Amino acid sequence: MAGSLIVKDGLIVRGGAGSRRYETADIVVEGAHIVAIGPDKGREYDGTVVDASNAIVMPGLVNAHLHSNEGFQQGAYDNLPLEMWLGESYPPFGFPVLTERDYYLRTMLAAIESIRAGVTTVQDDYVHPPATPDAMDAAIQAYADAGLRAWVTVDMWDQPLRACLPWADELIPDAIHDELASMGGADADAQIALFERQFERWHGHDGRIRIVLAPCGPQRCTPDLLRRIAALSAERDIPIHCHTLETRLQAIHAEQAWDMTAVAFMDKVGLLGPRTTLVHAIWLTDDDIARLADRGCSVVHNPLSNMKLGSGTCPVRKLRDAGIAVALGTDGLATSDTADLVEAIRAASLIHKTGKPDHASWVSADEVFDMATSAGARTGLMADRVGRIEPGMCADLILLDRGHWGFIPLVDPIRQLAFSATSEAVRTSIVDGRIVMRDRKILSVDEGALRDEIREAAERYLRDCVPAMEAGARRLAPYLEAIYRRAQNTLPSP
Ligand SMILES: [Zn+2]
DSSP, X not given: OEEEEEEEEEEEEOOGGGTTOEEEEEEEEETTEEEEEETTGGGGSEEEEEEOTTEEEEEOEEEEEEOGGGTTOTTOOOSOOHHHHHHHXXXXXXXXXXXXXXXXXXXXXXXXXXXXXXXEEEEEOXXXXXXXXXXXXXXXXXXXXXXXXXXEEEEEOOSOHHHHSTTHHHHSOHHHHHHHHHTOOOOHHHHHHHHHHHHHHHTTGGGTEEEEEEESOGGXXXXXXXXXXXXXXXXXXXXXXXXXXXXXXXXXXXXXHHSSOHXXXXXXXXXXXXXXXXXXXXXXXXXXXXXXHHHTOEEEEOHHHHHHTTOOOOOHHHHHHTTOEEEEOOOXXXXXXXXXXXXXXXXXXXXXXTTOSOGGGOOOHHHHHHIIIIIHHHHTTOTTTSSSOOTTSBOOEEEEETTSGGGSSOSOHHHHHHHTOOGGGEEEEEETTEEEEETTEESSSOHHHHHHHHHHHHHHHHHHTHHHHHHHHHHHHHHHHHHHHHHHTSOOOO
16 A cells, blocks of 8 residues: 555554553554554555654644744743733834744744744744734744644734723823824724635645634623624634633733623623633633533643743643643743743643642643643644544654653653653654654754844844834833732732
């Protein structure tokens, strides 16, 4: 029989319920799919052989939450909570507008980091407040060229700043609100139109690109926009991806704005269901968790970002015990400061053990591996095709070097990925049946040339754009600080 790719003699970690089953076998890939697995199975097929005899073969990792639009801002901020960090990194005054090529390069940086870290699927929540199509096209083209599977959002936000923060009317001067209002901003109709355009143009492109609906947060969208998003999701059968209850301040805001929790509000407007994923989901009540379980929602946990911004800790144990799929993300390159999901795997495998004496409640490396593969695929509504190594699944595979120091001696590949190895162990990456990196050389794009171009563009961004961003941020910083301080002194109602 004809086969296009035979991954030969690897130690296979299948993922999903079979995660603890390790076997030395061949994986036969035809086109974009796995067609057979078994010892010496490759003998029955013709095709290109990839020698995996010194490799651990795992399902490619799924980074379920990333903002590639922060690609030029790695390491730019520290010691800022979310609300103040937003004021610096997404300043309403001085927000940078770049060329289409720069948008491409900014996402390409995240794409290359992802490939080198064993990520084969990226769910990129592409936050671009001007909502112009050139930036979105450039980002998706970068993923298409890099060879990644990419689920890219159209991120929507139609509420003014004063509606998104508690005490904004009292603590931010009217003149600032008026000036922000005079700048306009994309309205709901324009953002829905952009979604329609992106869906027509890109959804299903190359079999790897999908478009996702992303209300940026329930407090950042009008109820009308949230209802329209829910209707589009049902009509097109595509995911909804929504930052929810990332901070204490957001929990307080929900009670003030809606007299209920954010989760109850989202339910009320019809946003919750099996296609909906809540990003962060830290400040949840037990009732919220029961409601999310009942509606079949998923959650994305972003431990690096949550630690960096001091946001709190997602109740992963409670969520999983309630039967909720919890995926794993790095979050944006200006909060976690990396697209390396192996770093997030390590953080998630450690953080839930701290400060809790009952070790039976701790989150294990095995569970985190499931989060970084199958549960991630679930958030993209692709769990039947992505995240496990089984016949019929998409051929998204990574080969890790058994000679990497973190795998010597080889005791438990998943625990060693979480606790011992680094992403440097990932040698070869296959996405949709195509080899995108072999022996750590990226084959899909010219990494060396792109490195030079990205460095030049990012340095130009630092020089030409950042001073205006900083000046804009300074105008709002004292008010955001005052709002943040008041929130810290206010007990959340839940
Ligand atoms: Zn985010």
